[in-house]
Amino acid sequence: MPDFKNILWSALIAGTALGSLALAPAALAQSSAPVQPAPSTRPEGVEAELARGAYLATAADCVACHTMPGGKPFAGGLKIATPMGNVVSTNITPDPVHGIGSYTEAEFENAVRHGVRKDGAHLYPVMPYVSYAGMTDQDVKALYEWFMHSVKPVPQDTEKTRLAFPASMRSAMVAWNFMARKEQPETGDSSTYDTVRRGQYLANALGHCGTCHTPRNALMSEKHDQYLAGASLGSWYAPNITSSKTGGIGNWSGDDLVTYLRTGRIKSRAQAAGPMAEVVEHSTSHLTDADLHALATFIKQVAPIEDKLDHTPRDAVGKAADVPDIRTRGPQRIDDLTEMDGPRLYDANCAACHGQDGAGVQDHYVPSLFANSTVGAGRPDNLVMTILKGVDRTASGAHAFMPGFDGQSDVQRLSDTEIARLVNYVTATFGTGDHHVTPEQVNTLRKAAH
Known part of the structure; x- marks a missing residue:
């Protein structure tokens, strides 16, 4: 079969x-x-x-x-x-x-x-x-x-x-269509x-x-x-x-x-x-x-179904962080950029827009990282993908933009290790806690998006 x-x-x-x-x-x-x-x-x-x-x-x-x-x-x-x-x-x-x-x-x-x-x-x-x-x-x-x-x-x-075999066999759709449940045609003037x-x-x-x-x-x-x-x-x-x-x-x-x-x-x-x-x-x-x-x-009015991982509303998590500016500690030599920890990665790539405290900007063009359904989710997938792919959305006359760090734009490419460390820092500081995201998980999501 x-x-x-x-x-x-x-x-x-x-x-x-x-x-x-x-x-x-x-x-x-x-x-x-x-x-x-x-x-x-x-x-x-x-x-x-x-x-x-x-x-x-x-x-x-x-x-x-x-x-x-x-x-x-x-x-x-x-x-x-x-x-x-x-x-x-x-x-x-x-x-x-x-x-x-x-x-x-x-x-x-x-x-x-x-x-x-x-x-x-x-x-x-x-x-x-x-x-x-x-x-x-x-x-x-x-x-x-x-x-x-x-x-x-x-x-x-x-x-x-x-597509690779067996997906190349369009005829297999006959059996799937027989088993799949379809919407029933509505009647009248919709x-x-x-x-x-x-x-x-x-x-x-x-x-x-x-x-x-x-x-x-x-x-x-x-x-x-x-x-x-x-x-x-x-x-x-x-x-x-x-x-x-x-x-x-x-x-x-x-x-x-x-x-x-x-x-x-x-x-x-x-x-x-x-x-x-x-x-x-x-x-x-x-x-x-x-x-x-x-x-x-x-x-x-769709019936509620409880989530296996989200036990608190995703947008009701976190608060502004009292994070000291790491730049006040004086210059520190880093021979290998892949060894940058979460705070330094956040400072170098995120703080200029989202702020050291994660509060974003006053008009919310750059959103806060707390009370944020992406950061507050029990699954880190969308936070990883947002860092990789960024945001470029125009709706109702307003443009929202954040560069992606997957190396496809003009900004610096972050490695799988760097993104894992950054995600864990952001969720631990502004969200539900360190998700212990690994470089392998980031790589899987990166590949799935291409």
């Missing part, structure tokens, strides 16, 4: 969901505004349907996976690293040769809802068709019309996905749903929050009895976002959650980085206030 767990591991680390309230691909080098259809003289009803399609594409965050850094919208080519090789996103512009321009509406629906291409080949569930299966017929039609008539065709082919039903539709069918935030079983299907209880994405960790007041976000108000989804940050609570920063930038920050409140209302 094929190893379905290896075949579908790519689905967990692809970052295609409402990532991490932390899935996903590198930040896109493009405008954060959703692509808008060009002005036309089409009848009003047609224009309304195209506008609906554009909004649905934004809510479903299609652009995140189908646009490579610096590339044209929806032209594909984004490489999503998995242990079995790179899954390369396809061109979904209406170009008839390289994209989906020759798809009929029925063929489009089959791909979106069932994960089957025009040629009959099965898609990998990196494409969250298991969630999109819940879309209404009306919304699938509007999405199809928008892609076919408003998205600019790009005559550009993409590199083929070549824009007229009541608040909770609309929020559920946004979370499950369009935003596919569970793709990242729900843990998986041995066959890599979502554990529906642990809905939104948190899951590893290989490098980042999508945390528990149930209504648990300790392990989840039960101590957040609905307005807190709306603010987070609109801006990517809540003062003295959380800041979006990694996959979730991309979701905020390209998707949730463009939703209407009504839809943001509907989404928040639904998520807030």
Whole structure:
């Protein structure tokens, strides 16, 4: 029997969901505004349907996976690293040769809802068709019309996905699809749903929050009895976002959650980085206030599930540290930079922005390191990844930036040993305590992100 767990591991680390309230691909080098259809003289009803399609594409965050850094919208080519090789996103512009321009509406629906291409080949569930299966017929039609008539065709082919055996056998998806639980198609006009039903539709069918935030079983299907209880994405960790007041976000108000989804940050609570920063930038920050409140209302009423490691609210940990400035001790010779301890690493790389006491800056552009859901988490994964990858998020007109220390930017590269020491110092000083992170753990996360 094929190893379905290896075949579908790519689905967990692809970052295609409402990532991490932390899935996903590198930040896109493009405008954060959703692509808008060009002005036309089409009848009003047609224009309304195209506008609906554009909004649905934004809510479903299609652009995140189908646009490579610096590339044209929806032209594909984004490489999503998995242990079995790179899954390369396809061109979904209406170009008839390289994209989906020759798809009929029925063929489009089959791909979106069932994960089957025009040629009959099965898609990998990196494409969250298991969630999109819940879309209404009306919304699938509007999405199809928008892609076919408003998205600019790009005559550009993409590199083929070549995964190691057994993941290379797309036919194995037939068996997995038979066993996987899919969302049931909703009915009626989704824009007229009541608040909770609309929020559920946004979370499950369009935003596919569970793709990242729900843990998986041995066959890599979502554990529906642990809905939104948190899951590893290989490098980042999508945390528990149930209504648990300790392990989840039960101590957040609905307005807190709306603010987070609109801006990517809540003062003295959380800041979006990694996959979730991309979701905020390209998707949730463009939703209407009504839809943001509907989404928040639904998520807030999800049954609480206690977390195995987070027994205290992640954003209620720590305080400003009374740390003496180590520079007052006088110069000290360090022959090998890898021997720098945590305090010196923090002073050299973090203190200039976050302060020696970890309080950040007054306007919170640079957040504090205490009362911070990343530093206060029982798992160090997202703190390691934030140090490695930094933050580069634009939402609601505000830009948040922190350089990464993985050597991919202009700042100095920190080694696995240095990052482990820095993480342990930061969590011991401002968070829940020394996590005893090892260089090997950092290296594993570093590799998983490439």
